[in-house]
Structure formats: C-alpha cells, structure tokens
Amino acid sequence: MWVRSTMTYRASFVLMTIGNCVAGGLDFLAILLMFSHIDALGGFTLPEVALLYGATCTSFGLADLILGNAERVGQRVRDGTFDTLLVRPVPVLAQVAADRFALRRLGRTSQGLVVLGWGAASADVAWTPLKALFLLVTVVAGTAIFCAVFLAGAAFQFWAADASEVANSFTYGGVTLLQYPPTVFAQDLVRGVTFVVPLAFVNWLPVLRLLGRDDPLHLPGWVSLCGPLVAVLLLMLTGLVWRAGLRSYRSTGS
Amino acid sequence: MRLYAAVAVSGFRRHATYRMATAAGVFTNTVFGFILAYTFIALWDERPHLGGYDRGQALTFVWVGQALLAAVSLLGGGFEQELQTRIRNGDIAIDLYRPADLQLWWLSADLGRAAFQLLGRGVVPLTAGALCFELTLPGDPLRWLLFLCAVTLAVVVGFALRFLLALCAFWLLDGDGVIMIGQLLCVFFSGTLLPLTVFPGAFADVAQALPWSAVLQVPVDVLIGRYAGAGLAGALGFQAGWAAVLLALGRLTQARATRKAVVQGG
Numbered sequence: 001m002w003v004r005s006t007m008t009y010r011a012s013f014v015l016m017t018i019g020n021c022v023a024g025g026l027d028f029l030a031i032l033l034m035f036s037h038i039d040a041l042g043g044f045t046l047p048e049v050a051l052l053y054g055a056t057c058t059s060f061g062l063a064d065l066i067l068g069n070a071e072r073v074g075q076r077v078r079d080g081t082f083d084t085l086l087v088r089p090v091p092v093l094a095q096v097a098a099d100r101f102a103l104r105r106l107g108r109t110s111q112g113l114v115v116l117g118w119g120a121a122s123a124d125v126a127w128t129p130l131k132a133l134f135l136l137v138t139v140v141a142g143t144a145i146f147c148a149v150f151l152a153g154a155a156f157q158f159w160a161a162d163a164s165e166v167a168n169s170f171t172y173g174g175v176t177l178l179q180y181p182p183t184v185f186a187q188d189l190v191r192g193v194t195f196v197v198p199l200a201f202v203n204w205l206p207v208l209r210l211l212g213r214d215d216p217l218h219l220p221g222w223v224s225l226c227g228p229l230v231a232v233l234l235l236m237l238t239g240l241v242w243r244a245g246l247r248s249y250r251s252t253g254s
Numbered sequence: 255m256r257l258y259a260a261v262a263v264s265g266f267r268r269h270a271t272y273r274m275a276t277a278a279g280v281f282t283n284t285v286f287g288f289i290l291a292y293t294f295i296a297l298w299d300e301r302p303h304l305g306g307y308d309r310g311q312a313l314t315f316v317w318v319g320q321a322l323l324a325a326v327s328l329l330g331g332g333f334e335q336e337l338q339t340r341i342r343n344g345d346i347a348i349d350l351y352r353p354a355d356l357q358l359w360w361l362s363a364d365l366g367r368a369a370f371q372l373l374g375r376g377v378v379p380l381t382a383g384a385l386c387f388e389l390t391l392p393g394d395p396l397r398w399l400l401f402l403c404a405v406t407l408a409v410v411v412g413f414a415l416r417f418l419l420a421l422c423a424f425w426l427l428d429g430d431g432v433i434m435i436g437q438l439l440c441v442f443f444s445g446t447l448l449p450l451t452v453f454p455g456a457f458a459d460v461a462q463a464l465p466w467s468a469v470l471q472v473p474v475d476v477l478i479g480r481y482a483g484a485g486l487a488g489a490l491g492f493q494a495g496w497a498a499v500l501l502a503l504g505r506l507t508q509a510r511a512t513r514k515a516v517v518q519g520g
Contacts, residue, residue, distance in 0.1 A: 015431025022438055030447040036454055038300040041293075163278035169285040177289050184296040189288070 020107025027179060028053055028115055042183035047122035048211055049181060054116025055135070055203035056178040059142030060171075061109030067147050069099045070154035074164040077157055083251050092246060096154065125210055134206065137228060142202035144231035148238040149174065149197070155238065158245035174199045182208075182216050190216055198234065201227040257354060258362040265366025269374070276374045279324060283379040287320040291387055305451035310390040311478050315449050317383030318474045324371035326408045326469050327416065328446050330437050333364055334420040338433070341423040350512055357504055361413055368409040390478060397479065400486065404473040407493035411468045414500030415440070421504070424511040445471040465500060468493040 031053065035046045044052075073096060076082040085095045116139075125131065153167025160166070174197070182190050182204050194200040194217060205224035208215050215224070269276075294316055298309045307315065323329065337360060340346045349356055383389060392398065419436040423429040441447060443466035450461045450471045461467060472489050475481060481489045 012426070012428040012431035016434055019431065019434035019438060023434075026438060026442055026447060029442070033448055033453060034297055037304055037452070038297065041300065042296045160274050160278075162272050162275040165275065165278035165282050169282040173282065173285045173289060176286065180289075180293050180296075185289075185292045189292070 017107045020105055021111045023108070025111050027057075027176070028111075031179070042181040044181040044183070045123075047119050047124075049179075050115050050119030051123050051125075051211070052119075052181060052203055052207050053179045054112050054114075054119045055139060055142065055207055056175050057112025058109055058116055058139050059112075059202055060146050060175040061105065061107075061112050062139075062143040063146030063150060064108060064171075065105045066143070067097055067150040067154075068105060070096050070150045071157075071164045071167060072096075072099055073154040074157035074160075074162060077249065078162060080251055082249065086249075093151075093242070123211065125212075131210060135210065138203065138206040141227035141231040144235055145199065145202050145227075146171065146174070148231070148234040149199075151235075151242055152238040155242040155245035158249050170197060170199075174202075178203050187216065194219075198230050201230045258358055261354075261359055261362040262366035262369075265363035266370045267366075269367050269370040279375045280378045283320040283323055283375060284382050287317050287379055287383050288386075290316045290320075291383070305449050306480070307449065307451070307478070308390075310388050312449070313383070313387045314389045314391065314478055315445075315474050317380055317387070317389060318477060319446060319470060320383070321376040321380040322372075322405065322408070322470060322473065323446075324375040325368045325405065326412045326473075327364075327368075328412075328440060328444055328470060330433065331364065331367065331412075331416065333360060333367070333413075334416045334433055335430075337417075337420040338423040338429045341420075342427055356512075357417060357501070357508055360417060361410070361501075364413045365406075365409060372405065392477065392479060397477065400490075401473060401477040404476040404490060404493060407490065407497055408469045408473050410497040411465055411493060411500060412440075414497060414504055415465060415469075417504045418500065418507060421507045421511050424514060440466050440469065443467065444469045445474070449474075465496040468496045 028050075031041075031049060032046075034041060035049075039045070041049060073082070076085070076099075085092050085099075088095060120127070120135070149170050150167070153164070153170065156167065157164055174193070177185070177189075177193065178199060182200070190200070194205075205215055205219070206227055209221070209224040291313055294312045295309065298304055298307075298312050302308065304312070319328075324331075337346075340349060349359070352359075384391060416433075416436065419432050420429065422432045426432065443450070443461050443464050445467065450458055450467055452458070453461050462471065472493055476486065476489060
C-alpha cells in the first residue's frame with residue numbers, strides 16, 4: 001500500500017530516490033575529497049576504505065529499508081495512534097516495519113553496493129568462492145545487527161516517547177563510524193563497539209580478516225567469523241526488549 | 255514589531271518544551287562530534303595545515319559544527335515541512351488572512367527556535383569537545399560577540415533558503431523531494447562534511463561563494479579567527495548580502511504564489 005501511495009507523487013519519488021542515493025554518496029564523496037590530499041587514512045588505502053564503507057552502507061541500507069521506519073514508533077506512542085496497530089490482527093512488529101514502507105530507501109543500498117563492488121575489485125584481496133561467500137554472509141549478518149539496533153531504538157521509545165534521536169547516535173552514528181578504519185579511533189571507542197554495542201561485527205572484524213590485517217584489539221582470529229552468531233543473539237535480545245516495551249505501553253491519556 | 259517578538263518568544267518556548275528530545279539531540283551531537291573529531295585527527299596527522307587549519311582549528315571546526323547543527327538547521331529545522339503541510343491542506347489561506355506578514359512570521363518563529371537550540375543543543379557538545387580535545391577557542395569576549403552576530407546571520411540565510419524550498423509546495427504539492435535535495439546541498443556546501451577550504455582548487459572558491467557557506471563555514475571561521483579587520487567586515491557583509499538577496503527572492507516568490515493559490519472549497 002505504501003509503495004503504491006509513494007508512487008502517486010512520481011516526481012517526488014524520483015527526487016527522493018536520487019536524494020537517498022546522493023545522501024549516502026555524500027559521505028563517500030567526503031572520503032574521496034580526503035583522499036585527494038592523502039594516500040592512506042589510519043594506514044588504510046582508498047580501496048580498503050571503500051570495502052569497509054561499501055559493506056556498512058549496504059547492510060545499513062537494507063536494515064533501513066526493513067526497519068528504518070521503526071523510529072515512527074515514538075510519534076505514534078506520543079499521539080496515541082499506536083493503538084491502531086494493536087487492534088489489527090497482524091503482528092505489531094510487521095506493521096511497524098510496513099508503516100510508511102519506503103522503497104526509495106533502496107537508494108542507499110544500491111550506492112553501497114557500487115562502492116562495495118569497486119572496493120572488492122581494487123583492494124588487494126585474492127578472491128576465492130569461499131571469501132565471496134564470507135562477504136555475502138557478512139553483509140547479511142550486518143543487516144541483522146543494524147535491524148536489532150533499529151528495533152532496540154524503537155523499543156526505547158515506549159519509555160521515552162520524544163527521544164528518538166538517541167537511536168540516531170547508534171544507527172547513523174554507527175554507520176558513520178564504521179565507514180572509517182578502526183585504527184582512526186581511540187582504543188576505548190573500538191572496545192565499546194566490539195563488546196558493548198557489537199557494531200564491529202558489521203564490517204570491521206570480517207573485512208580486516210579479508211584484507212589479512214590484524215584487528216586493533218588483537219582478538220583471536222575466530223572472533224571475526226562470529227558475525228552471524230552475534231546477529232542472532234542480538235536479535236533475540238532486542239526482541240525481548242521490544243516485547244517488554246510493548247507490555248509496558250500505556251496509551252496516551254491514561 | 256511587538257507581534258513578531260511575541261512570535262519569536264513562542265518559538266523559543268515551543269522548542270524548550272521537549273526536554274527529552276533536547277537531551278537526546280545533545281547526546282547525538284556529542285557522539286557525532288567524537289566520531290568526526292577522530293577522523294579529522296587522522297586526516298590532519300597525515301597532512302598538517304590542510305585547508306589552512308592547524309589541528310586545533312580543525313577540531314574546533316568539528317565541535318562548533320556540531321554545536322551549531324540544530325541552531326542553523328544544517329539538517330533542516332522542521333518549519334519547512336510544517337509550512338508545506340499548511341500549503342497542501344489549505345490552512346495557508348488562514349495564514350494569509352492574518353494581519354501579519356507570512357515571511358516575517360515564520361522568520362520570527364525560526365529565530366526563536368534557533369535561540370533555544372543554540373543554548374539547549376549548542377553549549378553542552380561544545381563544552382564536551384573543549385574538555386576532551388584541544389580546541390582553539392578565543393579568550394576575547396569581542397570575538398565571541400562577533401561570532402554570535404555571524405550565527406544570527408547564518409540562521410537568517412538558512413531560513414531564507416528553506417523558505418524558498420517550502421514555497422515550492424504551491425506548485426508541486428508534495429515537496430518532500432525538493433526539501434531533501436535542499437538539505438543535501440546544505441550539508442555538502444556548508445562545510446558540514448569537510449571545511450570548504452579543503453575542497454580542491456577552483457571548486458573550493460565556488461563553494462565558498464555560494465550561500466550555504468554563510469550558514470556554517472563563515473561563522474566557524476569568524477570564531478577561529480581566520481578574519482581580521484576589513485576581512486571580518488567582508489565576511490559578515492557576505493552573509494548579510496546573501497540574507498538580503500534570498501529574503502527578497504522569497505518575498506517575490508511569496509507574492510507570485512499567493513496570487514496563484516486556489517484553496518479547495520472556494
């Protein structure tokens with residue numbers, strides 16, 4: 001339904017899709033501008049950064065497509081329209097995902113895929129079918145991890161209805177962080193996104209393994225293979241939080 | 255005049271109501287400040303004095319940028335969506351019927367909003383940045399006063415640009431796409447991603463002549479102290495010039511749009 005309704009304003013749809021494509025691309029343009037002055041950032045070359053960037057952007061774009069509209073939960077809690085979702089005979093989460101589902105968000109994913117493709121082709125990696133499969137699994141696991149973060153952010157809004165922007169620090173902040181090599185950041189920050197909010201599994205750890213580089217925390221090698229496991233655990237955990245939030249929901253006015 | 259002052263005050267109050275949202279915004283700006291600051295450190299370690307800034311000045315650029323993000327509406331301030339909704343559903347007819355000027359009304363409200371955002375969302379991130387990194391902040395109170403002037407002009411330029419975008423709804427009905435393109439141009443050409451002086455060659459000159467540079471690049475440069483004497487007057491004049499041109503353009507568009515407006519139901 002939402003797909004058809006956005007198609008109604010065709011000019012706006014086209015502009016928005018282009019806009020989404022460019023919005024993601026602007027970050028990469030900034031990176032390109034940086035590399036017009038330098039040869040390596042934090043010890044990483046441009047194709048290597050492109051690989052990191054492409055992997056995060058693709059994952060994030062897909063997660064944004066699936067659950068990006070979960071940020072509207074706060075608004076719905078605030079104005080009381082969340083009740084509508086509760087009385088319909090469809091799982092609430094499915095409705096939240098479909099709420100103003102916006103196909104134009106594919107813009108970011110496609111742009112991420114282009115950069116990922118270029119990075120994969122020009123970075124110094126001896127590709128084998130197994131490595132390609134590993135990259136595919138990484139993107140899927142990354143999508144799941146970002147979905148979990150979106151879900152946690154949505155659940156948080158049952159308690160703090162007008163603080164949806166906190167979630168932005170973890171979603172948009174996360175994707176900005178992961179675009180750059182981990183060597184750029186302070187060790188504590190890297191530890192935080194490895195062990196506290198495990199965003200490092202979206203791309204840092206697996207891509208470093210593909211590039212044959214040491215990770216800055218010197219974790220044992222098998223850790224970088226744990227992305228899917230982390231994603232599943234995280235989804236289960238945030239699922240519980242979401243249900244707890246749903247149970248604590250009191251409609252406005254009460 | 256008293257009317258518009260009252261509108262500005264209510265704009266301030268309206269945004270001061272959302273305390274949790276403000277706290278959330280402060281948190282987000284601080285997180286982004288840290289992320290950008292580290293990438294800038296890596297960049298300036300490779301190329302000291304890139305774009306004419308030393309490392310302290312580059313870091314100041316990051317944190318002042320985050321502090322001004324909400325006040326000068328680098329990512330959009332929300333009034334443009336509200337105005338477009340009013341244009342689309344016909345409420346604009348009521349606004350036009352009021353004994354107040356449409357553009358001045360929204361400008362006053364936006365100035366009130368900006369004043370709150372500057373206090374509510376600007377002070378904390380900048381303080382956090384100053385505590386965790388070595389920033390080049392001036393000790394001279396006069397410089398801070400000039401910075402405030404530059405920020406005020408930046409708010410007006412930002413408003414005038416978004417007012418023009420919002421008026422597109424008179425012709426397009428669904429103006430979300432235009433607003434989005436406007437935001438992208440603003441993010442890129444204001445210096446939010448990278449200081450405009452870091453852009454390559456002639457592109458840097460063009461970018462610095464565009465109105466968006468008045469929204470962030472110029473206020474930060476005024477604070478950092480890139481301008482002195484006549485240069486300073488020139489920088490503020492550049493902002494005031496764009497503000498005047500864009501406000502006049504908005505006025506023209508407004509006049510044409512209201513002549514065209516047909517409200518449903520007669």
